[in-house]
Amino acid sequence: MKNNIVITVTRFILPFLIALGFYVQINGSDAPGGGFQAGVVMASALILFCIVFGKDQLEKIITADQLKILAVMGMLLYGITGVICIIFNGKFLEYSVLENYFFEKQTLGISMIEWGVGLTVFSVFSLIYLAFISIGVKEKK
Amino acid sequence: MILDLVLLFLILLVAIAMVITTNLVHVVIYGAIFSLLSALVYLVMAAPDVALTEAAIGACITTCLFLAVLKVIKVENGQIRSHWGVLGACVIFLVIICIHSLDLHYYGDINAVTNQGVVDYYKQHFAEDAGLLSMVNVILSSYRGFDTFGETLLIFIAGMCVWLVVGRDRFIKGKTDEK
Numbered sequence: 001m002k003n004n005i006v007i008t009v010t011r012f013i014l015p016f017l018i019a020l021g022f023y024v025q026i027n028g029s030d031a032p033g034g035g036f037q038a039g040v041v042m043a044s045a046l047i048l049f050c051i052v053f054g055k056d057q058l059e060k061i062i063t064a065d066q067l068k069i070l071a072v073m074g075m076l077l078y079g080i081t082g083v084i085c086i087i088f089n090g091k092f093l094e095y096s097v098l099e100n101y102f103f104e105k106q107t108l109g110i111s112m113i114e115w116g117v118g119l120t121v122f123s124v125f126s127l128i129y130l131a132f133i134s135i136g137v138k139e140k141k
Numbered sequence: 142m143i144l145d146l147v148l149l150f151l152i153l154l155v156a157i158a159m160v161i162t163t164n165l166v167h168v169v170i171y172g173a174i175f176s177l178l179s180a181l182v183y184l185v186m187a188a189p190d191v192a193l194t195e196a197a198i199g200a201c202i203t204t205c206l207f208l209a210v211l212k213v214i215k216v217e218n219g220q221i222r223s224h225w226g227v228l229g230a231c232v233i234f235l236v237i238i239c240i241h242s243l244d245l246h247y248y249g250d251i252n253a254v255t256n257q258g259v260v261d262y263y264k265q266h267f268a269e270d271a272g273l274l275s276m277v278n279v280i281l282s283s284y285r286g287f288d289t290f291g292e293t294l295l296i297f298i299a300g301m302c303v304w305l306v307v308g309r310d311r312f313i314k315g316k317t318d319e320k
Contacts (some may be wrong), residue, residue, distance in 0.1 A: 024193070028275065028278055029273045029274070029275055029278055030273065030274040030275055031274075031275065032189035032190045032192075032193060032275070032277075033190065033193055034190070034275075034277070034278050034281065034282075035282075036194065037190070037193045037194055037197060040194065040197040040198055040201075040202065041197055043202060044197055044201040044202055044205075047201070047202065047205050051205070064304075064308070068301075068304070071297055071300060071301075072297075074293070074297075075293065075294065075297050078290055078293055079290075082286075082290070092287070093286040093287060093290070095271075095283060095286075096270075104272045105270070105271055105272030106270070106271040106272060106273070106279075106283055107271075107272050107273065109283075110271065110273065110278065110279070110282045110283060113282055113286065113289070113290075114278075114282060116293070117289065117293050120293050120296060120297050121293075121296060123300070124296050124297060124299070124300030124301075125202055125300070127300050127303070127304050127308075128206065128300055128303045128304070129202070129205060129206060129209065130308070131303055131304050131307045131308040132206060132209040132210055132213065132307060133209055134307075134308060135213045135307055
């Protein structure tokens with residue numbers, strides 16, 4: 001899409017969108033939002049970039065293979081948090097055993113699994129969009 | 142109260158327009174408007190988490206996915222023919238939903254099933270149990286952590302399945318070979 005207005009507005013709006021995603025992710029424990037919402041906002045930022053600047057520009061930043069690795073990493077972060085709780089003499093996903101001087105009660109465990117959820121949701125929604133986009137590209141050629 | 146009624150009336154109008162129109166692109170755009178209005182309704186009902194999700198998923202990502210699919214399927218200018226059978230199915234579905242909506246509780250009813258059981262425990266103990274301020278987040282990730290694990294796994298598996306069915310790994314590899 002080569003429309004100057006669209007490109008300018010997108011360049012203006014994208015940093016705010018990404019910042020909103022990180023805000024919802026980090027501040028999700030005390031405000032509305034959380035991992036799922038943050039992942040969806042970040043995925044919408046990626047989709048906006050892909051619509052305006054094209055798929056070739058997107059592949060210079062992040063490719064579908066890297067997105068797949070990110071999705072697996074998110075699931076692993078969630079699962080490993082549960083296993084760490086078992087190592088610290090707790091049950092699976094019992095975050096209160098991770099309490100220490102810096103993080104009170106279950107804060108550390110909950111923020112870790114929220115990052116896992118956010119990472120997985122972001123990569124999966126971007127991946128679904130890229131899958132449908134690549135069908136159209138193949139038919140044109 | 143008035144804001145609530147105005148939003149619900151607008152939602153009704155958009156839904157009727159979505160049923161009547163015969164252009165698929167218009168249907169997608171009406172769906173986006175419907176989701177935005179629903180998000181506002183959720184916000185009025187003091188559910189900002191759901192409103193955020195509805196605005197991002199319903200209005201943004203679903204619209205983009207449908208537009209991407211419309212680019213792929215072969216429909217002339219997005220026009221579709223309407224059938225009487227579809228209208229009959231819609232009417233039957235509407236009657237069934239209206240009958241079942243009589244069983245719903247009123248908004249904020251304290252005798253509703255969703256306001257009984259463990260909800261009182263969650264309301265009273267979430268702050269001292271988890272040390273967080275957001276009750277929704279504590280319920281989702283701490284009390285119901287195993288369910289959320291399953292949901293995340295579900296999303297992951299769904300994404301991988303979509304990529305297996307319609308993704309083009311071969312196409313991307315061929316393109317890198319050309320370079």
